[in-house]
Amino acid sequence: MHSNTCAGGRPVDVDAQVFAGVIRPGATVPGQVAVRGGLLATEIQGFSFEVLASWPAAPGVRAGDDEVNRAYADGPFTVSRGEEVVVPFAVRQPWATPFTEVAGRALGVVLELRTRVDDTALRTGSDEALLHVSPLPLHEAVLEPFSGHGYTCEAGRLTRSGSRTSTSPTTSTSCSNCGTV
Numbered sequence: 001m002h003s004n005t006c007a008g009g010r011p012v013d014v015d016a017q018v019f020a021g022v023i024r025p026g027a028t029v030p031g032q033v034a035v036r037g038g039l040l041a042t043e044i045q046g047f048s049f050e051v052l053a054s055w056p057a058a059p060g061v062r063a064g065d066d067e068v069n070r071a072y073a074d075g076p077f078t079v080s081r082g083e084e085v086v087v088p089f090a091v092r093q094p095w096a097t098p099f100t101e102v103a104g105r106a107l108g109v110v111l112e113l114r115t116r117v118d119d120t121a122l123r124t125g126s127d128e129a130l131l132h133v134s135p136l137p138l139h140e141a142v143l144e145p146f147s148g149h150g151y152t153c154e155a156g157r158l159t160r161s162g163s164r165t166s167t168s169p170t171t172s173t174s175c176s177n178c179g180t181v
Helices: 137-148
Strands: 002-007 010-018 028-036 042-055 064-073 077-079 084-092 110-119 124-133 151-154 157-160
Touching: 010 110, 010 124, 028 110, 028 124, 042 084, 064 084, 077 084, 137 151
Parallel strands: none
Antiparallel strands: 002 010, 002 124, 010 028, 028 084, 042 064, 042 077, 042 110, 110 124, 151 157
16 A cells, blocks of 8 residues: 655655564564655655554444554655665564464454654655464463354454353453453
């Protein structure tokens, strides 16, 4: 996905690419940001990388979102007229990063890496990329017996199949991810 910001009468194009398929909490997300210049040279002050979690409403759970992580990188540098500058990045995720899937099954939690480019004109371009996070082996071992007893995940909450009440784990992340035990 691309987003533009005006630089000298023509947009600066921002394209962030994540090279990781599925990651685990605590892992580093590798990627690159391509910034293409407009009609005039633009000084890029730097980049910010925000990981945002969102989840849908479910019985007893309101829809919501939360910032999981934020990192900053590179800058300042200049993107000349029509030039493309590619900047590699590696953003380490916290150990409390919520899972988006368990055993390949989506949990209803969406993680998005939002890359923002700050330029000298105080206009910000951004790009978003989805992140897929699987639990650590220990978490998988703890969650497996729950599925054998009829529990599933709905909107990031552990629920008993056919039940309308949700069961929260002993500890959870701020986005109530049932994968974090």
